[in-house]
Amino acid sequence: MQSTSKTRNPLDLTGDDFAAMMAEIVPQLSAFLDRLPESGISFPSGATAFLNQNSDVAAQPPAEHARPLRELLDVIVQAAENDTNAPSGGALAFIPGSGLVASSAADLIAGVFNRYTALSVVSPAMVALEAEVLRWLVSLMGLPETSGGLLTSGASMAIFSAVVCARNRLPENFLNGVVYTTDQTHHCLSKAMRLAGFPSTALRRVPTDDGWRMSVRALYGMIAEDRAAGYIPLCIAANAGTTNTGTIDPLDDVAAVAQEEDLWFHVDAAYGGFFQLTDRGKKRLSGIEHADSIALDFHKGMFLPFGTGCLLVRDREILHHAHSGDDASYLRDLQGHDSNDVYLPDFGETSPEFTRPNRGLRVWLPLHLHGVAAFREALDEKLDLAEHVYHALRKMPQIQVLVEPELSVVAFYCRDANGSRTEEDIATEELVRSVNLAGRVYLATTRIHERTVARIAILNVRTTAAIIEDTLSMIRTYVEEKAAVDAALT
Numbered sequence: 001m002q003s004t005s006k007t008r009n010p011l012d013l014t015g016d017d018f019a020a021m022m023a024e025i026v027p028q029l030s031a032f033l034d035r036l037p038e039s040g041i042s043f044p045s046g047a048t049a050f051l052n053q054n055s056d057v058a059a060q061p062p063a064e065h066a067r068p069l070r071e072l073l074d075v076i077v078q079a080a081e082n083d084t085n086a087p088s089g090g091a092l093a094f095i096p097g098s099g100l101v102a103s104s105a106a107d108l109i110a111g112v113f114n115r116y117t118a119l120s121v122v123s124p125a126m127v128a129l130e131a132e133v134l135r136w137l138v139s140l141m142g143l144p145e146t147s148g149g150l151l152t153s154g155a156s157m158a159i160f161s162a163v164v165c166a167r168n169r170l171p172e173n174f175l176n177g178v179v180y181t182t183d184q185t186h187h188c189l190s191k192a193m194r195l196a197g198f199p200s201t202a203l204r205r206v207p208t209d210d211g212w213r214m215s216v217r218a219l220y221g222m223i224a225e226d227r228a229a230g231y232i233p234l235c236i237a238a239n240a241g242t243t244n245t246g247t248i249d250p251l252d253d254v255a256a257v258a259q260e261e262d263l264w265f266h267v268d269a270a271y272g273g274f275f276q277l278t279d280r281g282k283k284r285l286s287g288i289e290h291a292d293s294i295a296l297d298f299h300k301g302m303f304l305p306f307g308t309g310c311l312l313v314r315d316r317e318i319l320h321h322a323h324s325g326d327d328a329s330y331l332r333d334l335q336g337h338d339s340n341d342v343y344l345p346d347f348g349e350t351s352p353e354f355t356r357p358n359r360g361l362r363v364w365l366p367l368h369l370h371g372v373a374a375f376r377e378a379l380d381e382k383l384d385l386a387e388h389v390y391h392a393l394r395k396m397p398q399i400q401v402l403v404e405p406e407l408s409v410v411a412f413y414c415r416d417a418n419g420s421r422t423e424e425d426i427a428t429e430e431l432v433r434s435v436n437l438a439g440r441v442y443l444a445t446t447r448i449h450e451r452t453v454a455r456i457a458i459l460n461v462r463t464t465a466a467i468i469e470d471t472l473s474m475i476r477t478y479v480e481e482k483a484a485v486d487a488a489l490t
């Protein structure tokens, strides 16, 4: 018999409960957003102080009883304040994130509706919205209509799926297959290869030219050597914007090698791919349209909150074949309902995931709400700022810029009057430490061919010309003061 009790299920909030909840949450988030233009960025020293301050909640298992939202929000806000303020315009390290708020709103909407998008028959309309975003991207990258794709949690997952797609070309025993890339490629490729079952020796590092681009001549040589030694050349993984320097491999030339040698042509465009929206980017990314697979990150070039990457595959049948599961008898009723009159992908059959968040909305909403032009302009501004940084650093005699930026990363180091590499490394690290100490911007160093290099990576949507001027001024002050001290000591 059905219960007539009116006891409320505390887990099942009503519309009014939800509105009350939002009335507490939204002002906190609005205040954070209003403070953001003035708030800087520094790297946290750990979680101990935060855990001590909130020992009754943060360092405890969840209690049996309910707690007031206000108390919990307090803990969350303190946790956010403890950690690196990634949405700050001062984020100039690694590849910066942004946190586009329209996308966070879409996440909330998607979560409340909680539609199931692994199988298109269950949520054809939401899947259609996500499929439209993918179709737009396929066309932006110049891929043919046979292409398909999926939204992932990030580029690492996209690259893993790309490796699995490429691997499908090999016999069941694929251990002789080899993949070619440069030593500037993001480490998620070697991770993906390992996860896909390849031995560590399967990844070949192709030498680069003096701009850190893949040497096509060396690539040809390595492929020939491998064939002669009984290996099976499988894939070339080129970069469309390396993490270290934003370098784009010669995509047209690499594509020609891939075609000639019948290899899978993968492009890691996680960082650089969305610059395709700009005229300058499109020219520099020429050749990307020949790719068999492209990995992109919406949480980089489209400024989304962390958690959205994308894989595009030239032949969507290959993507499906590489990821589809065996028969699932428990889904038989759904198959009977398949009455879609348009082609819709089943994302649960084209990805390592089955059940997944309704990711499409977090991309679809901001694109339509702001319009594509707003993204193009923001990316163009990042290219302008990077050019400005390049020219300003070149005017500082104490600084050596590595290469003219192709995208929005400027890599440089401090010069030593006596040309000592060790002194240059120390000064470069010191420079970055002194800039970061002010807490307004955050830069990082990297190592490139045995040298410590500082980087200014401009991809945060809130990075303005004023923030860049401030950064340049701090660098100028540091190098001039150091030069004066060095001169006094000699």
Ligand SMILES: Cc1ncc(COP(=O)(O)O)c(C=O)c1O
Pocket: 095, 153, 154, 155, 156, 157, 186, 188, 241, 242, 243, 268, 269, 270, 271, 297, 309
């Ligand atoms: C060029 C490049 N490829 C791949 C990745 C990995 O992307 P994700 O962290 O989204 O998995 C990154 C991350 O910074 C990257 O810069």
